[in-house]
Amino acid sequence: MKCPVGSDPLPDGRGARSVASGKAGQAGSPEAIKNGPVEKPLPFWGGFVVGIMQTKREKLGYEMMLLPSLEEFVPAGDPLRKLNRVLGLGCVHEAVREKYCVDNGRPSIDPEAVIRLFVLQAFEGIASVRELMRQVHANLTYRWFIRYPLTEKIPDHSSLSHALDRLGGELFDALFARSIAQCRIAAGENIITRQPVLLE
Numbered sequence: 001m002k003c004p005v006g007s008d009p010l011p012d013g014r015g016a017r018s019v020a021s022g023k024a025g026q027a028g029s030p031e032a033i034k035n036g037p038v039e040k041p042l043p044f045w046g047g048f049v050v051g052i053m054q055t056k057r058e059k060l061g062y063e064m065m066l067l068p069s070l071e072e073f074v075p076a077g078d079p080l081r082k083l084n085r086v087l088g089l090g091c092v093h094e095a096v097r098e099k100y101c102v103d104n105g106r107p108s109i110d111p112e113a114v115i116r117l118f119v120l121q122a123f124e125g126i127a128s129v130r131e132l133m134r135q136v137h138a139n140l141t142y143r144w145f146i147r148y149p150l151t152e153k154i155p156d157h158s159s160l161s162h163a164l165d166r167l168g169g170e171l172f173d174a175l176f177a178r179s180i181a182q183c184r185i186a187a188g189e190n191i192i193t194r195q196p197v198l199l200e
Helices: 030-035 079-086 111-124 129-138 140-145 157-167 169-187
Strands: none
Touching: 079 111, 079 140, 079 169, 111 129, 111 140, 111 157, 111 169, 129 140, 129 157, 157 169
């Protein structure tokens, strides 16, 4: 396929050869109108044909890449780092064991992540569960705090509400109060002063 010729000069300073120099048969002349478009000769430089190649970007594909650790996105002095250091949730899985099936059923939200989400909500004063999950989607520090890597999908607000229903209000309240008490003892201060908002 022949390439269209532009008017840019060739590397050696010579202009591109074209029939647009007033010769018979050039585009727009009676002869060209009668006989159809006239092919323009290609420019030559150093014995090779010089043309202009059209570039078209392909659609963006999904390529495998190595993602950095979320740890790199959290500033050293971020208040959530201090909260994470004093928040002890090692007892959560044992405390909720009877609420879940052992070897069947759909995968659930990690119950420790459920507690972390509501601790985060109370710590930041976020007004609703829906808004909490919206901000977790957008904030890498929040994602780091609930321990969800970039490759793992964040649950939506309805899934979190279902997880809360499974735990039950009494058990959740006990786990939340215990977590806050541990934070207060470890930090030497009451670093969380708000209560979580469990309903929309």
